[in-house]
Amino acid sequence: MSFASIPKNPHALRVTPHLLDYEQARAGHSWEALRADLQGLPGGGLNLAHEAVDRHAGGARANHLALRWLGKDGSVRDLTYADMARASARFANVLRSLGVAKGERVFALMGRVPELYFAALGTLKNVSVFCPLFSQFGPEPVWQRLSRGDAKVLVTTQALYEKKVAALRERLPALQFILLADAAEDLDASVLSLPKLMAAASDVFVIPPTSPEEMALLHFTSGTTGMPKGAVHVHQAALTHFATGRYVLDLHPEDIFWCTADPGWVTGTSYGIFAPFLHGVTNLVDEADFDAERWYRILQEQKVTVWYTAPTAIRRLMRIPGEPRAQHDLGALRLIHSVGEPLNPEAVVWGQRALGLPIHDNWWQTETGGIMIANYAAMDIRPGSMGKPLPGIDAAIVKRGEQGIQVITEADHEGELALRPGWPSMFRAYLHDDARYAKCFVDGWYLSGDLAKRDADGYFWFVGRADDIIKTSGHMVGPFEVESALMEHPSVAEAGVIGKPDPLIGELVKAFVVLKPGHAATDELRLELTGFARKRLGPAVAPKEIAFIESLPKTRSGKIMRRLLKARELGLPEGDLSTLEND
Structure with a gap:
C-alpha cells in the first residue's frame, strides 16, 4: 500500500x-x-x-x-x-x-x-x-x-x-x-x-x-x-x-x-x-x-x-x-x-x-x-x-x-x-x-x-542494507518494505524480516512480528497476516513464514539487528553483541 x-x-x-x-x-x-x-x-x-x-x-x-x-x-x-x-x-x-x-x-x-x-x-x-x-x-x-x-x-x-x-x-x-x-x-x-x-x-x-x-x-x-x-x-x-x-x-x-x-x-x-x-x-x-x-x-x-x-x-x-x-x-x-x-x-x-x-x-x-x-x-x-x-x-x-x-x-x-x-x-x-x-x-x-x-521527483527511498537483501525466486527483496507492510495491520507493533535459506527458491522471506497489547499470537492471526501481506506485496515478496516474538533485538541506538535474528534462526555465531539493547 x-x-x-x-x-x-x-x-x-x-x-x-x-x-x-x-x-x-x-x-x-x-560551504x-x-x-x-x-x-x-x-x-x-x-x-x-x-x-x-x-x-x-x-x-x-x-x-x-x-x-x-x-x-x-x-x-x-x-x-x-x-x-x-x-x-x-x-x-x-x-x-x-x-x-x-x-x-x-x-x-x-x-x-x-x-x-x-x-x-x-x-x-x-x-x-x-x-x-x-x-x-x-x-x-x-x-x-x-x-x-x-x-x-x-x-x-x-x-x-x-x-x-x-x-x-x-x-x-x-x-x-x-x-x-x-x-x-x-x-x-x-x-x-x-x-x-x-x-x-x-x-x-x-x-x-x-x-x-x-x-x-x-x-x-x-x-x-x-x-x-x-x-x-x-x-x-x-x-x-x-x-x-x-x-x-x-x-x-x-x-x-x-x-x-x-x-x-x-x-x-x-x-x-x-x-x-x-x-x-x-x-x-x-x-x-x-x-x-x-x-x-x-x-x-x-x-x-x-x-x-x-x-x-x-x-x-x-x-x-x-x-x-x-x-x-x-x-x-x-x-x-x-x-x-x-x-x-x-x-x-x-x-x-x-x-x-x-x-x-x-x-x-x-x-x-x-x-x-x-x-x-x-x-x-x-x-x-x-x-x-x-x-x-x-x-x-x-x-x-x-x-x-x-x-x-x-x-x-x-x-x-x-x-x-x-x-x-x-x-x-x-x-x-x-x-x-x-x-x-x-x-x-x-x-x-x-x-x-x-x-523517484522521478528526486526523493530517495531506503530499500535495505546491502547485506540484508533477500534473494528469493530470482527477486531481490528489501526487508524494510516487508516490515512496513506488516506494520499497516492493526495488530502489529513491530516487525523484523530476514532471508532464510531454502533449497528451491534460494531464500524464503521470514518475518518476526511483535504484537500490540490486546492481540493474541494465534494460528488464525498468522494466516490473516500472511494474506494481508500477500495482498499488499504480492506472493513473491510476502513472508512465507511468520513467527511471533516478544521483542526484536535492536542496537541501543534503535536499529533492528536483522543479522542477529538470522543468526539465531540458523544457529550461527552471533558476532559482536556490544551494541545489543538488552544484552
Missing part, C-alpha cells in the same frame, strides 16, 4: 523556514559562504567548541539558556551559554594540568549528566579528541573501544568505574587518568575526583590554534564481525552540524530543542550537543530512560518546539492506546524529526494523526557525521521516503560492476546509495585501519552500503 504525500504542515510555518525553496538553496549553496556565519578563532582556524559556546558567551546570547537538564529525580539544572563556556574552560584546564595534549583521546562513559557536556566541549577546547561511550555497555565493549581508541583519559562515575572499568586497568596500560564525576576525593594517584579538579581550575581558557582538519571526535560503529570501527571526525564538521541545524532541524533563536538520543551515539553528539549549541538555542537534556508519560509531560511542560527522536521510540509510542493530544498540550511543537532506523510510512501518518504533525525522516551514518538526506519543513513529505539531499551534498544511486561504478539515472531503479566525497563532516579515517577506509571510496564516490532508489 502506498501513502499519499503529506503537505507541508502549517505548524512548521509559524516561523519562516530557513529553507523555503529547495532548488534555490541547492543552487546557491557554498565557504556558510563558514562566514561562524566566527572562527581570533588567530584563525576553526574550533568546534568555540563555535558552539564561546562565541555565544562572548556576545548577545551570553545569558540565554543553553542547557536545561532534567534529572531522574525531578531536579532541574539550568546553564546559560556563559555558564557552559566557564565550565568547559575549567575542564580544558583540568586536561592541561594533567598533561593531556593535542590529539590525545579523552573518553566519556556516563549517563546524560551536565559533566558529560562540559567534558565534550572542554576536550575540544584543548584540541584533544572526544570519544563518547554508551553508559550501558558491558566491560568487554568498553575495553575494546578504550584499547582501540588509545584512551589516555576516561571520565566516568564511581559506580560505572567499579562495575565496568576497574577490572580492566591491567589491560589498558595507556589509560593514565580516570576522572570520577561524582567523587568528592581522589581514590588514588590516577583515579581522581573531577569536582575537586574542576574547583581548582580556572574558568578562563584560551583555545590554541586549531586547524579545521584537526581530529576532534572519534565515534565507534559496530560491524557484523570483528572489532568496532573508530570513525574519525574533524573540527570542520561544525559546518555540517550548523548547516543541518539550519536547513533540516530549522532551528531559530527562541527554539526549545530536544534530541532524545544518548551522546554515546553519533546522533546524541552531532544533534544532542553541537547542532543546537551552534545555533545558540536552548538544548533540553533528560537524564531518564524512555517513559512515554514522562516524554509527553516534557513536551508539554518544557514547551518543546523541535523534537528529534528515533523510530524505535515512535513505535513504542504507537503501541500505547489513547490519543496523546487529548491528554497533553503539544501545541508548542512545530517540527518532529526521526533518525536511526528508516521510518515506516505508517509511523509518519501516525504522527500526523496522533501528534498533529507528520514525522520528518532523514538519513545519515556514523561515517557521514551529519544528516545527508532529509525531509524539510517547507516541503511535502512522502511517507517512507528519506527525502532529498542536503544542499551541498551530491547523492546518487549507483551499481558496482567490472567497469567500475555506474550511476543509475533512471527513476525507481534500486542500487547502492553513494555520495560525492568532500562534505565537512565526512569521516577522515577508520582509526588504525587504512585499508578498510580505502574500500569505502570507489571511482570518486563514497559507497554507503545501503540500497535505495530515487
Whole structure:
C-alpha cells in the first residue's frame, strides 16, 4: 500500500523556514559562504567548541539558556551559554594540568549528566579528541573501544568505574587518568575526583590554534564481525552540524530543542550537543530512560518546539492506546524529526494523526557525521521516503560492476546509495585501519552500503542494507518494505524480516512480528497476516513464514539487528553483541 504525500504542515510555518525553496538553496549553496556565519578563532582556524559556546558567551546570547537538564529525580539544572563556556574552560584546564595534549583521546562513559557536556566541549577546547561511550555497555565493549581508541583519559562515575572499568586497568596500560564525576576525593594517584579538579581550575581558557582538519571526535560503529570501527571526525564538521541545524532541524533563536538520543551515539553528539549549541538555542537534556508519560509531560511542560527522536521510540509510542493530544498540550511543537532506523510510512501518518504533525525522516551514518538526506519543513513529505539531499551534498544511486561504478539515472531503479566525497563532516579515517577506509571510496564516490532508489521527483527511498537483501525466486527483496507492510495491520507493533535459506527458491522471506497489547499470537492471526501481506506485496515478496516474538533485538541506538535474528534462526555465531539493547 502506498501513502499519499503529506503537505507541508502549517505548524512548521509559524516561523519562516530557513529553507523555503529547495532548488534555490541547492543552487546557491557554498560551504565557504556558510563558514562566514561562524566566527572562527581570533588567530584563525576553526574550533568546534568555540563555535558552539564561546562565541555565544562572548556576545548577545551570553545569558540565554543553553542547557536545561532534567534529572531522574525531578531536579532541574539550568546553564546559560556563559555558564557552559566557564565550565568547559575549567575542564580544558583540568586536561592541561594533567598533561593531556593535542590529539590525545579523552573518553566519556556516563549517563546524560551536565559533566558529560562540559567534558565534550572542554576536550575540544584543548584540541584533544572526544570519544563518547554508551553508559550501558558491558566491560568487554568498553575495553575494546578504550584499547582501540588509545584512551589516555576516561571520565566516568564511581559506580560505572567499579562495575565496568576497574577490572580492566591491567589491560589498558595507556589509560593514565580516570576522572570520577561524582567523587568528592581522589581514590588514588590516577583515579581522581573531577569536582575537586574542576574547583581548582580556572574558568578562563584560551583555545590554541586549531586547524579545521584537526581530529576532534572519534565515534565507534559496530560491524557484523570483528572489532568496532573508530570513525574519525574533524573540527570542520561544525559546518555540517550548523548547516543541518539550519536547513533540516530549522532551528531559530527562541527554539526549545530536544534530541532524545544518548551522546554515546553519533546522533546524541552531532544533534544532542553541537547542532543546537551552534545555533545558540536552548538544548533540553533528560537524564531518564524512555517513559512515554514522562516524554509527553516534557513536551508539554518544557514547551518543546523541535523534537528529534528515533523510530524505535515512535513505535513504542504507537503501541500505547489513547490519543496523546487529548491528554497533553503539544501545541508548542512545530517540527518532529526521526533518525536511526528508516521510518515506516505508517509511523509518519501516525504522527500526523496522533501528534498533529507528520514525522520528518532523514538519513545519515556514523561515517557521514551529519544528516545527508532529509525531509524539510517547507516541503511535502512522502511517507517512507528519506527525502532529498542536503544542499551541498551530491547523492546518487549507483551499481558496482567490472567497469567500475555506474550511476543509475533512471527513476525507481534500486542500487547502492553513494555520495560525492568532500562534505565537512565526512569521516577522515577508520582509526588504525587504512585499508578498510580505502574500500569505502570507489571511482570518486563514497559507497554507503545501503540500497535505495530515487523517484522521478528526486526523493530517495531506503530499500535495505546491502547485506540484508533477500534473494528469493530470482527477486531481490528489501526487508524494510516487508516490515512496513506488516506494520499497516492493526495488530502489529513491530516487525523484523530476514532471508532464510531454502533449497528451491534460494531464500524464503521470514518475518518476526511483535504484537500490540490486546492481540493474541494465534494460528488464525498468522494466516490473516500472511494474506494481508500477500495482498499488499504480492506472493513473491510476502513472508512465507511468520513467527511471533516478544521483542526484536535492536542496537541501543534503535536499529533492528536483522543479522542477529538470522543468526539465531540458523544457529550461527552471533558476532559482536556490544551494541545489543538488552544484552
